[in-house]
Amino acid sequence: MKPKTHRLGDLQLKIMQVLWSRTEATVADVHEALSHQIDLAYTTVATMLRKMELRGLVHHRNEGRSFVYRPAVAASEVTRNMADDLVDRLFHGSLTAAVNHLLTTREVSRDELARLEQLIAEKRRTS
Amino acid sequence: MKPKTHRLGDLQLKIMQVLWSRTEATVADVHEALSHQIDLAYTTVATMLRKMELRGLVHHRNEGRSFVYRPAVAASEVTRNMADDLVDRLFHGSLTAAVNHLLTTREVSRDELARLEQLIAEKRRTS
DNA sequence: GACAAACTACTACCCTGGTAGTATTACCAG
DNA sequence: CTGGTAATACTACCAGGGTAGTAGTTTGTC
Numbered sequence: 001m002k003p004k005t006h007r008l009g010d011l012q013l014k015i016m017q018v019l020w021s022r023t024e025a026t027v028a029d030v031h032e033a034l035s036h037q038i039d040l041a042y043t044t045v046a047t048m049l050r051k052m053e054l055r056g057l058v059h060h061r062n063e064g065r066s067f068v069y070r071p072a073v074a075a076s077e078v079t080r081n082m083a084d085d086l087v088d089r090l091f092h093g094s095l096t097a098a099v100n101h102l103l104t105t106r107e108v109s110r111d112e113l114a115r116l117e118q119l120i121a122e123k124r125r126t127s
Numbered sequence: 128m129k130p131k132t133h134r135l136g137d138l139q140l141k142i143m144q145v146l147w148s149r150t151e152a153t154v155a156d157v158h159e160a161l162s163h164q165i166d167l168a169y170t171t172v173a174t175m176l177r178k179m180e181l182r183g184l185v186h187h188r189n190e191g192r193s194f195v196y197r198p199a200v201a202a203s204e205v206t207r208n209m210a211d212d213l214v215d216r217l218f219h220g221s222l223t224a225a226v227n228h229l230l231t232t233r234e235v236s237r238d239e240l241a242r243l244e245q246l247i248a249e250k251r252r253t254s
Numbered sequence: 255g256a257c258a259a260a261c262t263a264c265t266a267c268c269c270t271g272g273t274a275g276t277a278t279t280a281c282c283a284g
Numbered sequence: 285c286t287g288g289t290a291a292t293a294c295t296a297c298c299a300g301g302g303t304a305g306t307a308g309t310t311t312g313t314c
Contacts, residue, residue: 009301013216027261044303046262051301065261065310079217080232086213087229089140090206095233096242099226102214103250105207110254112223117247119223123230124240136271154291171273173292178271192280192291 003056005078006085011048012057013078014038019058020075026066130183132205133212138175139184140205141165146185147202153193 008016018033019025025033031045049069052058060067091097108116135143145160146152152160158172176196179185187194218224235243 010216011302040302041304042261043305047264047304048302050263055300067262076232079228082213082217083225083228084233086209087233089137090209095229095235096239096246098210098229099243100246101206101210102222102225103246105203106211106214106222108222108250108254110251113247113251113254115223116226117244117251119227119230120240120244120247123235124237124244127235127237127240138272167272168274169290170275170292174274174294175272177293182270194292 003073004081005057005073006081008057008078008082011040011044012052015045015048015052016057016071016073016075016078019069019071024068024070026063026068028066030069130200131208132184132200133208135184135205135209138167138171139179142172142175142179143184143198143200143202143205146196146198151195151197153190153195155193157196 014034014037015030018030022029027042027046027049030049031040031042034040034045049058049060049067053060053069053072057072058069059072060069062068087093087095087098091101141161141164142157145157149156154169154173154176157176158167158169161167161172176185176187176194180187180196180199184199185196186199187196189195214220214222214225218228
């Protein structure tokens with residue numbers, strides 16, 4: 001029953017992010033929130049939300065004549081599934097390979113490195 | 128002119144991986160190589176390769192009556208672009224957030240943690 | 255009660271990935 | 285030269301994301 005959440009399109013993800021950030025939103029709310037990033041017709045957002053509901057990504061309830069949408073899947077789940085999917089596809093599931101890749105291809109500030117080191121040290125202690 | 132390589136479909140990526148692993152391959156080669164993972168018609172592979180050439184992902188040369196395909200984009204580039212794309216979409220470009228997420232949602236063995244720590248230590252030294 | 259505003263419903267496209275069948279061509283074996 | 289085989293070319297289709305117009309409904313306001 002649970003939807004496959006490992007591949008969301010750009011717009012879908014953006015919409016989900018809006019919903020996650022406020023737990024509930026009308027079409028107008030979402031449209032408003034996205035208007036700063038992209039210029040979309042109101043109906044585009046509405047249509048997308050309807051499609052997303054079919055896919056099980058969101059629910060809605062009626063409030064007067066408007067639909068109030070809320071996420072049907074948690075941000076953590078989607079993020080996790082999308083990340084896992086990519087790690088699987090690109091690095092055969094190897095976390096080390098993935099992190100290694102990220103570290104070697106991106107500019108990483110000294111600060112960030114320190115933070116990462118700390119993060120791992122923490123993990124090692126608690127695992 | 129360079130193709131956007133940040134989103135490859137499943138099949139496309141699998142095909143690229145075959146090409147990368149042997150630098151050149153005929154349709155038959157690719158089909159053969161993938162037959163262990165998935166059952167595809169020969170023409171499916173051929174069609175996909177043609178589409179990929181249109182997209183600028185591969186090149187081909189003629190050898191007798193067969194096409195010999197080779198990658199038009201490097202594995203490192205694709206991997207990098209795909210990874211970056213995801214980090215941008217999910218973590219607003221924050222590497223730390225991405226790594227943090229990976230560490231907290233996946234099972235990470237003690238061994239792997241050690242390897243990661245080493246990796247970061249290395250980075251810190253050379254950066 | 256009439257009208258504009260706000261919404262949803264429906265429909266229609268386009269694009270790309272994926273999948274594969276059919277047609278055509280080239281070549282090799284007998 | 286005939287038939288089979290192996291290739292590519294062409295065509296077709298489906299699904300899903302993305303985008304949006306138009307139609308219809310509800311409702312609040314003069």
